[in-house]
Amino acid sequence: GNSVTQMEGPVTLSEEAFLTINCTYTATGYPSLFWYVQYPGEGLQLLLKATKADDKGSNKGFEATYRKETTSFHLEKGSVQVSDSAVYFCALSEGRGGSEKLVFGKGTKLTVNP
Amino acid sequence: GAVVSQHPSWVICKSGTSVKIECRSLDFQATTMFWYRQFPKQSLMLMATSNEGSKATYEQGVEKDKFLINHASLTLSTLTVTSAHPEDSSFYICSAEWTGGSYGYTFGSGTRLTVV
Numbered sequence A: 001g002n003s004v005t006q007m008e009g010p011v012t013l014s015e016e017a018f019l020t021i022n023c024t025y026t027a028t029g030y031p032s033l034f035w036y037v038q039y040p041g042e043g044l045q046l047l048l049k050a051t052k053a054d055d056k057g058s059n060k061g062f063e064a065t066y067r068k069e070t071t072s073f074h075l076e077k078g079s080v081q082v083s084d085s086a087v088y089f090c091a092l093s094e095g096r097g098g099s100e101k102l103v104f105g106k107g108t109k110l111t112v113n114p
Numbered sequence B: 001g002a003v004v005s006q007h008p009s010w011v012i013c014k015s016g017t018s019v020k021i022e023c024r025s026l027d028f029q030a031t032t033m034f035w036y037r038q039f040p041k042q043s044l045m046l047m048a049t050s051n052e053g054s055k056a057t058y059e060q061g062v063e064k065d066k067f068l069i070n071h072a073s074l075t076l077s078t079l080t081v082t083s084a085h086p087e088d089s090s091f092y093i094c095s096a097e098w099t100g101g102s103y104g105y106t107f108g109s110g111t112r113l114t115v116v
Helices: none
Strands: A003-006 A011-014 A019-021 A023-026 A032-038 A044-050 A056-059 A062-065 A075-077 A086-093 A108-113 B004-007 B010-013 B019-025 B032-038 B044-051 B067-073 B076-081 B090-098 B104-107 B111-115
Touching: A003 A086, A011 A019, A019 A108, A023 A032, A023 A086, A032 A062, A032 B104, A044 A062, A044 B104, B004 B090, B010 B019, B019 B032, B019 B090, B019 B111, B032 B067, B032 B076, B044 B067, B076 B090
Parallel strands: A011 A108, B010 B111
Antiparallel strands: A003 A023, A019 A075, A032 A044, A032 A086, A044 A056, A056 A062, A062 A075, A086 A108, B004 B019, B019 B076, B032 B044, B032 B090, B067 B076, B090 B104, B090 B111
């Protein structure tokens, strides 16, 4: 079955440090890939997505590139802020409007210290 | 656009009682909604897929008689936890698929259920 593996946290960084959270996937077909962010006590918010190979999703300084050859979708940010402290989930979906369910990684907690 | 409102945000109930959680799509029609459960410091576990006008599809291991899902309209899905027990205490999150303009999934803000 489909699965998502992301690096285990927690990750603790100083403000303005470079961030990488690794994510690899296993899927049949051609999944869409997502990064979601969850702030304490809240639901998930879509951070970025990519729907086909070599696509780069970007938002709020975060980027991730859909790498089919390495089945990866690593999340990066050049300079993190305290406000980026949250849990980040990598996810995939097989569908494009086909009501396919999302498969999530276990989440990576990021703490950014001033 | 693509806002999902989930209510209540938190609820405390006594063992043996039932609790209903609502999930509404505010500015779009959601034929399909998803219900997730999240345990502390863990990922989201899909419980069921809710389809408007038909029975929900439950994931393996999820008790359909305990977690009743109703999707009576294109903007509302409800999850009722029946005869709640302390082990049902968890964070429940709904999600709807949004295809208008940009494909993706929109999540509600979640409901923290505590059964005492």
